[in-house]
Structures are given as C-alpha cells and as structure tokens.
Amino acid sequence: MPTATPDVSIIIVNYKTPQLIIDCLHSVFEHTQGVSVEVIIVDNESGDNSESLVRGAFPEAQFPQVRWFDMGYNAGFGRANNFGMKQARGRNVLLFNSDTLLVDDLISRCSQLLDQQADVAAVGAMQINREGQVHPQLFTRFAQLRRFCYILPERWLNRIFPDSHYADPNQVDWIIGAFLMTRQTTIGQTGGFDERFFMYGEDVEWCWRLGKQGRMLVLHDGFFVHLEYGSDISNATRKVTFINRFKTQMQLSNLLWIRKQYGAGAYLLLMIHYYTLVPIVYGWKISINLRQGKPLFSELTNQRAFAQQVGIFSRFFWATLFNQNRFFKV
Known part of the structure; x- marks a missing residue:
C-alpha cells in the first residue's frame, strides 16, 4: 500500500467498458511524467469480468496505483464519482471518462496550473476525436445549454439567453465531466455532485457551484481524445x-x-x-x-x-x- 501522497487522484467510472479503460490507462501511464498519480476505478455493477480484465492487464508490481471499488448497483455518474472522491488521497482530483485518451502530459499541466493559480477552481481541456478534430459541439456556457433546451429560432434564443464573456479566452462557465480537474480543498468547499442526477447535467450543476470558488478554465491549447458514448452506444446511431x-x-x-x-x-x-x-x-x-x-x-x-x-x-x-x-x- 503506497504511503506517499499522490499529486493527482484519477477517478474513472466503469460500466461495462473494460477495454476502453485499458486503452485509457495505457495513455495515462504513457504520457503522464510530471506528477505522481493514483487511479481509482468505481464500478457501477457491470456484471461482467471488467475488474479481472483491467487489473489483470496491469500487474500490481507495474501499476500499483490502480484501485477498484464496486458500488453494488448502477449508481450513475455523480454518485459513483462522489464515492471515488471520498477514496482519493491526491492533492488534486481528476474526473476522467473511460472513453478518453491522453495525447500528451495534460494531467501534469493541469495539476501544476491549479498549484500555481489559486484563483482557478477547476480546469479542463478541448475534446478531439481520434483524427485530432475538435468536437464541433462544445458547450462551455450555461446560456448555450439553455438555448439548446428550446425548440425556437436561434436568432431569438441568442437575444433571450446571451453568452457570458470573459477577459481570459480560456475562462468558461462549465467544464465537461469527461476531463475535469479540481483540488481536494475545493471539493471540500463545494461538496460533490448532486446525487439526485443519474447521468448528464450533474457536471453542469456542479460547475455552477465550483465557479463560485474561482475561475473555470478550458485550455484551448490542451487536448484529449473523447471517443464518446462509452457503454451508451445506442446514441451513436440515433437519428x-x-x-x-x-x-x-x-x-x-x-x-x-x-x-x-x-x-x-x-x-x-x-x-x-x-x-x-x-x-x-x-x-x-x-x-x-x-x-x-x-x-x-x-x-x-x-x-x-x-x-x-x-x-x-x-x-x-x-x-x-x-x-x-x-x-x-x-
């Protein structure tokens, strides 16, 4: 059992995505050099051999950071992450989707930013696909999401719900939960996710509370691959x-x-x-x-x-x- 406090606790929620997690962890350990990390995997009752596949792929002698916890039921994204955050020992905490991949040492960069800029509450990065293209629909403003909820002409909605503007081009209202890093101390001040949410929206609501503690940043020159859909592949082909x-x-x-x-x-x-x-x-x-x-x-x-x-x-x-x-x- 490691005794040294890691710089970053990486929390990954699993629901029947063992191969995605294996690929994800390969990218984490390949690219992360500047900070020490621990990996916490929280399983939402996958009912398969996810644990044996993931932990078998990484022998303890090589990757002792990997820790596995079972929720015992399908708790959804927020509750599972809250459980993981309670287990975290790191100074900073990264929420990281199972269907994501690193392309460089983004974790070290974000951790060092939080350590150096006390007025920043949380930090994320730009999502790209396997081909390196930035995802076209990247909501970073509350107003964008409110406009999406209405089925009305866009020109009307832009007047009703205008976007917030900041001097820093990296500052946003909210950061997608697929890659979101914050401090343990900030979590202590805001609390975790609202556990009434099963999936989706919980990261938006949490960022509203995180934003009261400081600036929210999405690094426009920082990238991670987000494959999307994970275990919810039906949405990939939905008309x-x-x-x-x-x-x-x-x-x-x-x-x-x-x-x-x-x-x-x-x-x-x-x-x-x-x-x-x-x-x-x-x-x-x-x-x-x-x-x-x-x-x-x-x-x-x-x-x-x-x-x-x-x-x-x-x-x-x-x-x-x-x-x-x-x-x-x-």
Missing part, C-alpha cells in the same frame, strides 16, 4: 432531427439543473414550451401531409417521439418543480 434531438435521460437531467440553478419559474416556462409544442408539431406535419396529398396521419414518427419524451418529463414534473430528493433516472 436526430430539430424536433426530436433530445436524449431523454440527458434532457431530464437538464430540466433538473435548470430548476435548481434558475428556479421554478424558468423550469415552468420550459415545460410550458414543450406542452405547447406538442399540438403545434403535430398540426404542422398534418398540414404538410394535406398539401402534399398524403394520408393526414402519416410520417409522424418524430412528432410521436417528441410527445413521448414530454410524457416522460411529465412523470418527474412535480418532483422537479418542488426540488424533491429523489433519483432522477428514466
């Missing part, structure tokens, strides 16, 4: 349209975030928007079918999918409105 573009669990979490951060009025306004849209999108498609001479109720797949999503959100309506303490899992 997306302007109307039917929400991932149900993600949007339910976004609704909880809006309610907590912006209040009941903002939440009610968004839900009224969805309820109003249901008859509008049906009527719009039916009128098109009428003009084109098609059966009135044909080709309504997107409309039905949107109505079904609104129905799922409605199951959590009162719990969200009254900010109840329950697990918001679809």
